[in-house]
Amino acid sequence: MSLSRSTTPHVAVLGGGIVGLSIAWSLAARGCRVDVVDVGRHARQGGRDSASWASAGLLAANVNDEPVDDAMRRMCLRSRDAWPAFAQHLEATSGVPVELRREGTLVAALSPAEVTRLEQAYARHDALGTPQSWLTRDDVARCEPALAHSALAARYLPDDHQVDPRAVLVALRDAIRMRGGVIRTLQADSVLLDRERPCMRGDGWYLEADYLVLSGGAWTQELAGVPEAWRPPVRPVKGQMLAVEMADGGSLLQHVVFTSRGYLVPRASGRVLVGATSEECGFTPGVTAGGMASLLDAARGIVPAIGGARVVETWFGFRPATADGLPIIGWRDERVLTATGHFRNGILLAPATAEAIAEAILEGDLPDWVRPFTPERFDSALLAAR
């Protein structure tokens, strides 16, 4: 970038999900002035449930059976490996425990056909150098007795951890404030980009800054004032989840369990989260009977004892999805950056995304490893020329 650059610029961040907050915290920790604008939960009819709040918090870099884009895999690993230091720094600054649990993840096969697929995934990950172990049916039963009647084999991933995303959001908000940042509960209706300093505005307010970061999750492309050619092509993919608790308060599982039917996430509180549906229904709010039935059916198929557990919470959120399944991270012009489209991996990818955007603003350029995700790949002119 050719512009003169202040070492402590003022940055306005649209969106207070994990992506916007992580970026804001990273910048505030490096001495920048930051303002985060977020409409807040349930502020609108129909709710605006951030994906981050709804998330399961899996830092699942290696659970895929199918090959993943190379650059994406590298970014997932980079971000996953950054999580322990990120969580430690966040807890030390905010005083809020974020429950990073390091028991690892089991990817379990529930049928003979799935065992064959799991063997293929194991071989592929072995070739990639992924730390993993193969668990036979007996190994699984010893490691997780609750899976004794369902899992025929499993891949154990010792480095794929989990975190409590709701605690992370609280910690990030506190940490930003402690570094002098401001979080404003406001709805931004539009942005003004045709001036020296970009500006966000809403009903009766406006906020201008040296830089503007657009990180409004699945809603990022709704903003007026963003040129049509650069609207991030993000769509909502709804996810429903629920949580269960055993009547005796006991814990059903020690590890995250990932299967073709869904996943189970044991929390320190004894709750087990059951996730998640994946629905192309726009911003249709609410949990549905069908969604809950499919989650409970899957959960009981994996751990039959869940049939006797109490359902203690149900919820939903909207994942920000892109056409190629990859995030959109990078400059839009000399003063505006986009960070959205993290789809199923926004919790996992938050530390790396924050690192990339902070480096872009403070050092003038994006790091090389994030270049495959820049927004130009969707520009309408480029797409039309293809």
Ligand SMILES: Cc1cc2nc3c(=O)[nH]c(=O)nc-3n(C[C@H](O)[C@H](O)[C@H](O)COP(=O)(O)OP(=O)(O)OC[C@H]3O[C@@H](n4cnc5c(N)ncnc54)[C@H](O)[C@@H]3O)c2cc1C
């Ligand atoms: C059910 C479910 C389970 C998931 N599980 C996992 C998981 O285990 N691991 C993982 O890595 N990822 C998971 N994800 C995906 C992950 O949650 C998302 O990728 C991530 O949270 C996206 O973060 P974000 O900050 O971009 O968006 P969001 O968290 O949606 O935040 C965007 C924020 O911007 C605000 N906003 C938008 N527009 C405006 C406006 N105009 N004015 C003011 N505020 C605005 C919204 O209110 C919202 O608070 C899951 C998602 C769902 C739904």
